Amino acid sequence: MKPVSQDGPRSLTRRGLLSGAVGLAGAAATAAKADSLLDVPPRGPGAPLSARSERSKYVQIARIPESTPGKRPVDPSEAINSKAPIDKLVGQITPADLHYERSHSGVPDIDPAQHRLLVHGQVKKPLVFTMADLRAMPSVSRIAFLECTGNGWENWKEAPPDLTVQNTHGLISTNEWTGVPLSYLIDLVGVDRRSTWMLAEGGDGSAVARSIPLTDEIIAEGILAYGQNGEPLRPAHGFPLRLFLPGFEGNLNIKWLRRLKFGDRPFMTRWETARYTQLQADGKARQFQLHQDVNSVITRPSGMMQIKPGYHRICGLAWSGHGRITRVELSTDGARTWRDATIVGVALPKAQTRFEADWVWDGKPTRIVSRSTDEKHNVQPDRASLIARTGTNALFHYNAQQTWAIDETGKVRNVLA
Numbered sequence: 001m002k003p004v005s006q007d008g009p010r011s012l013t014r015r016g017l018l019s020g021a022v023g024l025a026g027a028a029a030t031a032a033k034a035d036s037l038l039d040v041p042p043r044g045p046g047a048p049l050s051a052r053s054e055r056s057k058y059v060q061i062a063r064i065p066e067s068t069p070g071k072r073p074v075d076p077s078e079a080i081n082s083k084a085p086i087d088k089l090v091g092q093i094t095p096a097d098l099h100y101e102r103s104h105s106g107v108p109d110i111d112p113a114q115h116r117l118l119v120h121g122q123v124k125k126p127l128v129f130t131m132a133d134l135r136a137m138p139s140v141s142r143i144a145f146l147e148c149t150g151n152g153w154e155n156w157k158e159a160p161p162d163l164t165v166q167n168t169h170g171l172i173s174t175n176e177w178t179g180v181p182l183s184y185l186i187d188l189v190g191v192d193r194r195s196t197w198m199l200a201e202g203g204d205g206s207a208v209a210r211s212i213p214l215t216d217e218i219i220a221e222g223i224l225a226y227g228q229n230g231e232p233l234r235p236a237h238g239f240p241l242r243l244f245l246p247g248f249e250g251n252l253n254i255k256w257l258r259r260l261k262f263g264d265r266p267f268m269t270r271w272e273t274a275r276y277t278q279l280q281a282d283g284k285a286r287q288f289q290l291h292q293d294v295n296s297v298i299t300r301p302s303g304m305m306q307i308k309p310g311y312h313r314i315c316g317l318a319w320s321g322h323g324r325i326t327r328v329e330l331s332t333d334g335a336r337t338w339r340d341a342t343i344v345g346v347a348l349p350k351a352q353t354r355f356e357a358d359w360v361w362d363g364k365p366t367r368i369v370s371r372s373t374d375e376k377h378n379v380q381p382d383r384a385s386l387i388a389r390t391g392t393n394a395l396f397h398y399n400a401q402q403t404w405a406i407d408e409t410g411k412v413r414n415v416l417a
């Protein structure tokens with residue numbers, strides 16, 4: 001990665017921000033005014049300490065429950081997913097209560113003391129594990145994203161102009177996941193060498209079940225997770241046990257995991273025959289498109305925000321199911337010219353990665369767009385090339401560059417390109 005515009009933005013940040021020349025006039029205070037800020041009586045006792053802390057009452061931040069694309073607002077009882085407020089989150093980790101949720105038949109109430117995991121099929125001996133058994137095994141923790149394959153589906157066919165980035169891209173979150181390495185369990189139960197597939201089944205009403213190919217990558221990275229951001233899984237995310245497969249489509253990450261069955265071919269559940277397939281332009285369906293592809297989106301400024309001419313810090317997220325993000329480029333002139341954004345912090349493999357760049361908006365209508373590249377040299381496609389490859393029958397795996405149009409009043413809107 002070559003941080004091309006390091007010098008430019010740096011000097012712009014210091015001089016531009018403080019002089020107010022580019023818009024943030026309030027940042028500079030006179031010495032006299034600054035002293036008077038200390039001239040107030042000390043505060044009295046604050047709120048008592050509590051068993052659990054809550055968000056500040058000044059912070060309004062929530063997920064939005066939604067149903068199929070285009071249907072909104074939605075009655076929460078009809079919601080099929082609930083999207084993360086990625087425009088309001090500021091770091092790389094999603095708080096557990098704001099992690100996006102996709103549940104096909106609601107959230108079951110499972111007593112961990114009663115929960116069992118059955119492991120059977122082509123194994124030396126079928127075994128049943130309790131949660132205590134699993135907690136006694138070696139553990140790993142990993143920070144990685146989870147993304148629903150439906151993320152971005154709002155824009156397959158048209159671009160509703162009034163969408164926020166929470167609507168268009170809120171089906172991704174990044175947490176730290178803790179649990180038993182899948183490889184440990186596979187060795188423990190003595191999975192037959194001829195086993196090339198694993199069925200994972202959930203204990204919810206719809207018993208979502210998927211066939212997972214036992215590739216080296218999945219065996220090495222899969223986790224039977226019981227922990228999320230340092231605490232037991234939340235019920236919405238699979239309590240007490242879920243499968244976590246970094247970089248692979250959300251649907252494979254079976255929640256409320258109750259069964260793993262090993263075999264030498266895919267089990268062809270309805271979830272991979274009728275549901276999570278991709279209808280292509282020629283009318284044939286593609287099965288088992290399992291990796292989440294390289295992607296990125298500008299979260300600020302983004303859909304339905306109102307901006308003023310002058311200085312802006314463009315912020316966004318990039319991620320790839322194939323590994324680390326190595327580069328994020330940015331265009332503020334509708335994809336005609338590009339420059340590199342700065343990657344903030346450490347770009348972890350298969351985790352949300354933040355990017356930033358300075359920008360002075362001259363007040364003229366324009367379009368802003370980001371484009372990411374991962375360590376496997378996958379480059380996020382523009383919409384025209386994605387559609388040329390896939391047609392518009394598809395519903396899943398939309399990873400085209402996201403364009404935001406800004407009009408002369410400073411209103412930001414969702415557009416196709």
Ligand SMILES: Nc1nc2c(c(=O)[nH]1)N[C@H]1C(S)=C(S)[C@@H](COP(=O)(O)O)O[C@H]1N2
Pocket residue numbers: 099100101102103104105146147148149201202203204207208236237238249250251252253254255256
């Ligand atoms: N048992 C079960 N597992 C499931 C689902 C479900 O409905 N039931 N939804 C799947 C889908 S489509 C996605 S995108 C992810 C969502 O995980 P989250 O709700 O923790 O974000 O879980 C997957 N695992």
Ligand SMILES: [Mo]
Pocket residue numbers: 102147148149150250251
């Ligand atoms: Mo999903």
